[in-house]
Amino acid sequence: MADERREIPKPLPEITPVTQPFWEAAANGKLVMQRCRACRSWVWCPRPACVECGSEKLEWTPVSGRGNVFAFTVIREVVGRALRGFEKDIPYVTAWIDLEEGPRICSNIVGCPIEKVAIGMPVEVVFEEAGPGIFLPKFRPR
């Protein structure tokens, strides 16, 4: 059972051909999302084709990185072995952030005391290195 308690690293995203442009931009400090050239809809999470009209003409498009907290939670317990790497961060905030351009992104609220986080709070993106060359878009108050 000692093995079970060994430190388990936090899971990292698997970079696939569909998601690679997102992570490359993140490594350069830019938040990008797909937008359909045919129907102009935003597409998030990354997809091989537009989930509204089916067009494959998706364009990686920079977004402002500004938004507001739509909903949030304070994580107080780890569930499952795969996520045990987050134990040392508890308590921490995960949230749905509605970006100014429209899409809703799931991330963490950082740089802010937990008790100050509120629905509607204006936030902006900040990139944190989570693994070699992998930068996660997180959000801080603005």
Added chain:
Amino acid sequence: MSLRGKAAIVGVGETPVDRLGGKPGEPRKVTAEYLAWAVRLALEDAGLTKKDFDGQGLAAIYTTNHSQPFWPEEVANILGITPAVSLGGGNGGASAVSLLGQAAAMIDAGVVDLVLVVAAAAPFSEHGRNRAEPADTRDFEMPFGVMGPNCKISFVMSRYMHESGMTTDHFGKIAVTTRYHASLNPDAYLRKPLTLEEYKSARLISDPIRLYDCVLPANGGKAYIMASPERAKTLRKPPVYLLGWGECHNASAGPRFRANPLITGIRESGKAAFEMAGISLSDIDFLALYDDYVPIVMLQIEDLGFCKKNDKEFFERTDFTFKGELPIQTGGGMINCGQPSTTGGMLHVIEAVRQLRGEGGARQVAGAKVGVVTGLGAVNYGKNFGCTAAAILGKQY
């Protein structure tokens, strides 16, 4: 196509649930044992034998903790049945209700006249096998420390409280009511009555979700048997008929990149079920709603149309007990009876059958003739449940 009255539930079986097998020295049963046990109970209930299912239908629900792509075939092999039709339930907690309609369609088409639907899971004694996550979860939720459904439904609940003005008093009322029902159900796992104060002072798991908002993971197995109406009339127990049914998957209220997570696919699946049944809300004697979290029960009551969205006053004034005007979770629900992974969804079908047969004992809804059963599965990124299904069951058709 209408499935109204085209098939009936003729047998149900459920094993006791437990939370054993994860620690050295604890009694340990594996999934196959719960499965075979539940099937035996359902066969006894119906007055059938496993030989009756050779050349008939078999449906097995995939579980999250012990799954392999040929699970329905493995189930046939475990049971020693040679079915003519093999169905896989791949809609998570919605599978039990999904399969009510899918089995009824096979029966109505004349392909088979019996379908055995079975699910079992032993997450405590067989934890973490072959666990795979959807790519959105793997790449865009887990790296941020999103703790599965606890976290995702917390997003929904936090927004729900924000928009509706509801407080822990509103959610607590549901938790206290369902525990009261569990206290009257000898098969429930948590049977000690819960007070509102206990609910409100329980520890936070993922704000605003507290301990008694959450489902109780467990080991267990459950099964039900469907038959054609002709066959049903020859069997031991009074048939419980499928009157209405609908499902809706990957629902998105609003644009897919920013859906309203407070509207579930139960709005569509429930509407389809009521239309098929040709009945109205006032005909319903009880609700058996998929309940992995307390707020989800309330959103479904709204989406079925029993009140408007964010209707705080409705939840304050309505008596949801088995003696009240809108009985819900009459056996205590999964929150008190346990959730053996995706097997949990079977609980509500079985409880509805018990109520409609008049087998509800101390928690029997007087004169229950028609009830609603729902199932939910898979919480999609940024949204609410992906898989949703609703059925209306009745004593007569």
